[in-house]
Amino acid sequence: MVDSTSAMKELAGWALNIANQRGATYADVRVIDERSRALATKNGKIGNASDSRSQGFNIRVLMDGAWGFASSAELERSSVEATAGRAADIAKASARVKQSDVRLAPEKPVRAEWTTPYRIDPFSISIEQNLALLETIDRELRSVQGVTLAETNMNFRREEQWFFSSEGSDIHQTKYTSGAGYVAYSFAGNEIQKRSYPNSFGGQWQNKGYELLDELKLVENARRIGEEAVALHSAEQCPQGVFDIILESSQLGLQIHESIGHPIELDRVLGMEANFAGTSFLTLEKLRTLKYGSELVNVVADAREEHGPGLGTFAFDDEGVPAQSTPIISNGLFTGYLSSRETASLIGLERSGGTLRAESWNRLPIIRMTNISILPGETPLSLEQLIASTDQAILFQTNRSWSIDDKRYNFQFGTEIGWEIKNGKRIRMLKNPSYSGITTEFWNSMDAICSRDEWTLWGTPNCGKGQPQQVMGTGHGASPARFRRVKVGSAYS
Amino acid sequence: MLTRDQAAEIFSRIRKYAAADELECLFYGGRSALTRFANNTIHQNMAEENYGVSVRSAFGGRTARATTNKFDDASLQEVVSASESLARVQEPDPDLLPIPSSEEAQGRYSPPSNGAAAPEGNKLPSRHFEETSNLTPAQRADAVGQVVAIAQKRNLTAAGIFANSENIEGIFNSRGLSRWHRQTSAEVSITMLAGDSSGWQKANSPDIAKLSPAHLAQIAAEKAAKSAAPREIAPGKYTVILEPAAVLDAVGFAFYDFGGLAILDQRSFLNNRIGSKLFGENISIWDDVSHPQQSGSPFDGEGMRRSRVQLVEQGVVKRLVYSRASAARMKQSGHAAKVGLVETTGHGFPIPNEIGEAPMNVVFEPPQEPKTVEQMIASTERGILVTRLWYIREVDPYEKIVTGMTRDGTFLIEGGKLVCGLRNFRFNQSLIEMLSQVEAMSTPVRTSGEESLDMVVPAMKIRDFNFTEVTKF
Numbered sequence: 001m002v003d004s005t006s007a008m009k010e011l012a013g014w015a016l017n018i019a020n021q022r023g024a025t026y027a028d029v030r031v032i033d034e035r036s037r038a039l040a041t042k043n044g045k046i047g048n049a050s051d052s053r054s055q056g057f058n059i060r061v062l063m064d065g066a067w068g069f070a071s072s073a074e075l076e077r078s079s080v081e082a083t084a085g086r087a088a089d090i091a092k093a094s095a096r097v098k099q100s101d102v103r104l105a106p107e108k109p110v111r112a113e114w115t116t117p118y119r120i121d122p123f124s125i126s127i128e129q130n131l132a133l134l135e136t137i138d139r140e141l142r143s144v145q146g147v148t149l150a151e152t153n154m155n156f157r158r159e160e161q162w163f164f165s166s167e168g169s170d171i172h173q174t175k176y177t178s179g180a181g182y183v184a185y186s187f188a189g190n191e192i193q194k195r196s197y198p199n200s201f202g203g204q205w206q207n208k209g210y211e212l213l214d215e216l217k218l219v220e221n222a223r224r225i226g227e228e229a230v231a232l233h234s235a236e237q238c239p240q241g242v243f244d245i246i247l248e249s250s251q252l253g254l255q256i257h258e259s260i261g262h263p264i265e266l267d268r269v270l271g272m273e274a275n276f277a278g279t280s281f282l283t284l285e286k287l288r289t290l291k292y293g294s295e296l297v298n299v300v301a302d303a304r305e306e307h308g309p310g311l312g313t314f315a316f317d318d319e320g321v322p323a324q325s326t327p328i329i330s331n332g333l334f335t336g337y338l339s340s341r342e343t344a345s346l347i348g349l350e351r352s353g354g355t356l357r358a359e360s361w362n363r364l365p366i367i368r369m370t371n372i373s374i375l376p377g378e379t380p381l382s383l384e385q386l387i388a389s390t391d392q393a394i395l396f397q398t399n400r401s402w403s404i405d406d407k408r409y410n411f412q413f414g415t416e417i418g419w420e421i422k423n424g425k426r427i428r429m430l431k432n433p434s435y436s437g438i439t440t441e442f443w444n445s446m447d448a449i450c451s452r453d454e455w456t457l458w459g460t461p462n463c464g465k466g467q468p469q470q471v472m473g474t475g476h477g478a479s480p481a482r483f484r485r486v487k488v489g490s491a492y493s
Numbered sequence: 494m495l496t497r498d499q500a501a502e503i504f505s506r507i508r509k510y511a512a513a514d515e516l517e518c519l520f521y522g523g524r525s526a527l528t529r530f531a532n533n534t535i536h537q538n539m540a541e542e543n544y545g546v547s548v549r550s551a552f553g554g555r556t557a558r559a560t561t562n563k564f565d566d567a568s569l570q571e572v573v574s575a576s577e578s579l580a581r582v583q584e585p586d587p588d589l590l591p592i593p594s595s596e597e598a599q600g601r602y603s604p605p606s607n608g609a610a611a612p613e614g615n616k617l618p619s620r621h622f623e624e625t626s627n628l629t630p631a632q633r634a635d636a637v638g639q640v641v642a643i644a645q646k647r648n649l650t651a652a653g654i655f656a657n658s659e660n661i662e663g664i665f666n667s668r669g670l671s672r673w674h675r676q677t678s679a680e681v682s683i684t685m686l687a688g689d690s691s692g693w694q695k696a697n698s699p700d701i702a703k704l705s706p707a708h709l710a711q712i713a714a715e716k717a718a719k720s721a722a723p724r725e726i727a728p729g730k731y732t733v734i735l736e737p738a739a740v741l742d743a744v745g746f747a748f749y750d751f752g753g754l755a756i757l758d759q760r761s762f763l764n765n766r767i768g769s770k771l772f773g774e775n776i777s778i779w780d781d782v783s784h785p786q787q788s789g790s791p792f793d794g795e796g797m798r799r800s801r802v803q804l805v806e807q808g809v810v811k812r813l814v815y816s817r818a819s820a821a822r823m824k825q826s827g828h829a830a831k832v833g834l835v836e837t838t839g840h841g842f843p844i845p846n847e848i849g850e851a852p853m854n855v856v857f858e859p860p861q862e863p864k865t866v867e868q869m870i871a872s873t874e875r876g877i878l879v880t881r882l883w884y885i886r887e888v889d890p891y892e893k894i895v896t897g898m899t900r901d902g903t904f905l906i907e908g909g910k911l912v913c914g915l916r917n918f919r920f921n922q923s924l925i926e927m928l929s930q931v932e933a934m935s936t937p938v939r940t941s942g943e944e945s946l947d948m949v950v951p952a953m954k955i956r957d958f959n960f961t962e963v964t965k966f
Contacts, residue, residue: 040847043758045586047847049557051575056543056562068630069539073562086540093528093630094535097638102536128582135584148759151847187759192890272531274652274691275684276943278883278900281965362541401886403919405898410919410964412896414888432889436919436962467529467537467654467682490961491888491896491921 005162005172012164014077015059018084019166024091026062026104027084028165028319031055031075032361037123040153041134044142047151049127056361061087065101066094071362105344105352107321109168114315116176117305118209122156125210130154133213134182137222141184144226146233149185153202154213155461161318169320177311177473178212179205179461182222184229193232193431195225195416199250200399205459205473208309228417231429238418238433240489244393245435246386246482249450251415252374253458253476254399259439260292260299261372261474263408264328264336265355266343268367277465278406281439282334284347290334293443296377296481299329301338303354303370308457310475312370314357319365321354328372332444338367359470366466373477376455383454383480388424394488395419395426396433401491412436414491434491442483450479495522495544495661497673503546503564504665510573513550513580515592516667519794519843520546522562523660523675524626528633531652533641535634544661549844550576551592554585556845589844590817593795595670600798600839617783617791625677625701626659633657636681640710644685647714653683655706664796674790680941681706684901685717689966690914692716693881693901695738697941699788716880716902720914725963726905728918732876732932733958734869734906737940737950739879739899744855745945746887746895747924751780751804752840753819754849756828762893762925763810767832770808772928775860778805780814780840780852786939786949787854794843802838804852808929816841816850856949860934869933869954871909876954877918878904878911885944893924898964918960930956 012029019027033055040047057080058071068091072083134152141150157177164170181203183196198204198216206212247255263280267273282290293299303312303323314323319341326336339349340356358365387395401414418433419426457477464471500520507518522544529537547560550573557579561572633655644651656679663673680697681704693716694709735743747762755761763771782791782799791799795817802812812833815823820837823829840850870878880902888894899917906912934951941947 042847045588046555046557046583046845048845049579049583050845051557051559051572051579053560053568053572053575054543054545054562058541066535067538069537071539071541071543073543090526090538090540090630093634094538096631096634097530097533097535097641099532099534126582127579131583185758185760187764187891190891192760192762270532271650271652271686272536274531274650274686275529275654275682275693362543364537364539366537401888401896403884403886403896403898405917405919405964405966406883406900407964407966409966410898410917410962412919412921412962434888438965468525468527468539468656491894493921493959493961 008162009164011057011075011080014080015084016164016166018081019059019061019088022063022088024061024063024088026166027059028163029057029059030318030361031057031162032159034157034159034360036157038155039130039134040151041138042151043149044138058361059084059087060364061091062102063088063091064095066091066098067102068094069364102342103345104341105349107341107352109165110316110320111170112315113172115174116207118176120210122176122178122210123158136219137182140219140222141182141226144223144230146186146188146230147184147226148187152182153180155179155202163320165320171316171320173315175207175314176209177205177207178210179203179459180213180216180218184226186229186233188233191233193229195229196398197221197225199458200416202461205311205461206309206457207311207313232417232431235429235431238430238489240493242485243488244390244482244484245486245488246390246393246395246480248395248397248480249454249456249478250458251396251399252478252481254402254460255413256299256372256374256476256478257460257474258402258404259408259411260328261369264338265367266337266339269337270343270346276467281407281409286334288333288335291332291444292329292334292440293332294446295332296446296449297329297332297443298375299372300375301326301328301353301370301372307371308477310371310457311459311461311473312475317354317356318358319356321352324354326353338369340367343367357472359472363470368472369474371457371475371477376452376479377449379451381450383450386448386450386480386482387421387426390421390482391423393421393482394430394433395421396435409438411439412491432492435486435488436490437486442486445484445486446481447484449481454479494524494659495520497663500663501665506566507548507569507573508667510570511550513552513577515551517549517592518546518665520661520663523658525658526630527654527656528630528637529654530637533644533651535637538630547843548572548576550580552580554587554589555580555583556589558845588818588822590821592666592668593670593797593817594668598670598796598798600800620676620699620788622677622700625657625679625699628657628701636706639707640683643707643710643714647718649714649717650686651683652686654680656680657701662790664792666796670796672792672796676788679704681709683709683713685713687717687721690717690720690723691901692720695941697947719911720902720904723914723916724905725916728960728963730957730959732873732954732956734866734873734876734878734952734954736866736880736952737938738942739882740950740953741940741948742882742885742942742944743895744924746885747893748855749851751813751852752850753813753815753823756813756832757819757822757826760890762891767810771810771925772805772808773931774807775931775934776805776808776928777858779803779856779858780854781856782854784854784856784949787856788947789854793839793841795841797837797839797841799839814838814840814850814852819849853946857937857951859936860951863936864933865935866952870906870911873906873909876906877915878906888921894921895924896921916966917964919962920959921961922959927955932956
């Protein structure tokens with residue numbers, strides 16, 4: 001393995017020289033060394049125990065007004081130079097089918113070092129300790145009669161990236177990601193029910209060290225989760241109709257992801273994702289004119305360290321643009337897109353919002369959500385106080401299914417569990433809850449949001465986009481919130 | 494490309510560093526390139542080359558895996574050490590089987606589902622085509638240029654991809670097993686956008702000669718033009734004609750439940766339903782890697798030969814697929830008498846994993862009286878033609894209700910003719926009910942979508958398909 005910064009710089013120099021010789025007007029090189037660990041149990045046995053290490057580089061060149069990208073795991077000079085030549089050939093081919101030349105919004109070159117803030121290197125914790133924790137959770141889950149399947153998982157990743165551009169940027173970033181969670185299934189009669197903790201789809205994920213796992217109170221919640229999975233069989237079916245609803249924070253995080261995060265991606269808006277991920281209803285004339293939500297809706301795209309350890313937290317994006325906070329919705333008004341240097345230039349922004357990221361060294365960076373978060377209410381309000389102030393509603397907890405159309409208007413979400421609220425109290429559990437709606441109508445119906453104490457920066461580790469498809473982690477801060485007169489239950493209609 | 498001989502040499506070096514009782518190495522990777530276009534412009538265009546080895550170590554009931562994409566001695570020592578460290582500290586699993594020998598992995602041979610004679614030596618026909626692997630960026634760009642010209646001629650905007658790749662998959666283990674597969678793939682996907690409508694087509698094949706980007710572009714353009722000025726009609730239960738891509742992406746959500754471990758885990762909609770008539774009598778489904786329109790390697794994650802398995806016969810779920818471990822566990826379980834023939838079928842994923850196995854080469858049996866989509870339309874008094882489904886997710890795991898949207902070409906049929914485009918619908922549909930309500934099918938074809946693995950599936954005319962909402966476009 002090549003492992004020194006000077007070696008990386010030399011490697012990038014070989015590639016950038018070739019790009020320059022071939023006539024590139026811009027080029028950048030990313031060299032990446034990534035390591036990951038996945039541990040899992042399933043009904044008391046090892047479900048997964050694997051480590052992975054991958055190292056490689058890519059070069060992106062702009063030539064004849066068009067892009068070329070090539071990548072390789074081979075880091076010897078001849079291979080690096082051949083790969084750079086391949087990128088130039090590809091750019092030349094791209095230029096055969098273009099309507100205009102690509103232009104990039106200006107960005108000052110940067111020399112910088114940055115590492116995810118963490119207390120405990122997750123790879124420093126022994127495998128025995130990790131497996132012991134998962135096995136303890138597994139035993140707790142299966143101690144509940146009726147739990148038919150218990151799954152636990154723990155995932156760690158370290159990504160070291162060196163970025164060099166023909167404009168003189170030289171950025172070295174090291175990012176750590178940790179994630180953990182579990183799920184209890186119960187099969188009885190004609191029904192499979194499940195409960196997950198702290199969230200579905202692998203639990204909670206953040207860009208921080210092993211300390212995340214200490215914060216999650218995983219063992220303490222296991223028995224309750226198992227019991228709820230079994231109890232769902234006896235719960236009433238979620239009714240169909242129009243109801244006020246309350247979303248707990250992880251479900252609101254996914255609601256933000258799907259109905260705000262994706263439609264604000266400028267590549268979708270400009271038609272660049274039309275074949276796969278889709279386009280967006282947020283056409284350009286809607287910027288600063290569309291009332292996206294109620295006055296209480298304030299959403300930011302914030303990649304900065306001070307926003308918290310989200311999966312969208314970094315110091316620089318993958319084309320060397322510093323992390324920023326962009327107001328997306330301000331007191332309900334739509335105020336900003338997620339942009340890159342190319343898309344910023346296309347709509348006349350002075351500068352990129354810094355959201356271009358790639359899954360790995362062998363993928364080209366595309367616009368990705370950073371941390372798309374709704375700001376908490378300023379008036380102190382806990383979830384219990386919100387419930388106490390609600391006459392009749394349904395509380396939705398922990399996502400089970402999610403779907404939205406390719407312009408991001410019509411959505412439907414199902415959660416693992418619901419609670420009927422009447423006269424300020426949770427009166428009974430509901431199974432198979434779902435709700436649906438139209439994005440802007442939904443956000444305009446929000447009439448309460450809990451305050452900072454209830455705000456959690458959730459991680460969505462599995463966002464797919466691009467061709468070839470890339471999976472990316474995104475962050476979503478949210479407090480529980482209430483929405484008026486929402487369609488409920490159509491998933492089972 | 495990484496060759497079999499090079500992989501064998503790497504495996505021999507790994508063996509020198511290994512202290513485990515048993516060792517298995519999976520090799521993967523290849524070269525790929527993808528030209529992406531939108532707004533009638535090539536806006537992304539990439540190439541990559543990468544190979545890796547995934548090392549599984551086993552010590553008496555304990556096993557783990559580590560992967561690297563570096564083949565120098567230090568990296569190989571590191572990956573062996575990582576694998577062994579993860580394995581050594583585990584509690585032994587009495588169900589973990591020894592790795593298979595070469596003889597065991599050969600298994601029994603099942604003839605292909607198209608009725609053709611077994612290929613010589615029981616091997617698949619070649620799925621590697623030089624013309625596919627040699628496709629250049631300039632050739633891809635020229636094909637995209639043709640697509641864009643078709644779009645511009647009709648005042649449309651084109652978006653899509655044209656990709657080609659050459660990949661290897663290999664497995665070596667310390668009991669002498671050695672399997673190797675290489676194949677090529679080419680793929681074209683095209684969306685044609687008009688002011689308020691769109692059309693889409695996608696196809697892939699190991700052989701680039703079987704793809705015609707211009708032909709796909711013409712169909713997508715026609716769909717975009719015909720669905721302009723879409724009308725909104727109320728959601729409800731309609732007779733639908735799902736084109737093959739729509740069928741593929743919907744039914745794909747069923748097949749991970751056709752594995753033995755899914756039954757043992759009680760997470761399958763087939764629990765307590767195997768042997769019963771679940772779907773219509775016109776539904777028979779196979780998993781068949783040797784089918785001439787299928788692709789992929791003829792061995793599974795342990796190197797076991799993939800058998801041809803009939804999953805559904807005239808609506809009755811007959812059999813499941815199994816890894817070695819799942820078959821062994823199933824035989825000892827209380828489910829054994831209720832799940833049909835239990836034997837290793839060569840569908841296991843690399844160990845360790847949580848899924849077990851799944852059919853990866855699904856083939857629908859041709860109907861006795863196939864109908865073209867045009868014939869299905871002509872026989873429909875009122876219904877909806879669906880080009881493609883999108884963002885499909887499971888709503889209910891046991892009733893197998895899935896939700897999703899129509900996309901890129903949804904049409905109203907009245908009096909046996911396409912009348913106009915429609916605004917897109919959301920559906921919430923039980924796949925069990927859907928496959929019980931199939932009134933007509935086309936001849937199955939190799940089909941590629943976005944939510945499921947490629948399959949050989951027909952278009953279907955289905956009654957009472959459940960649209961629950963309509964969106965704004």
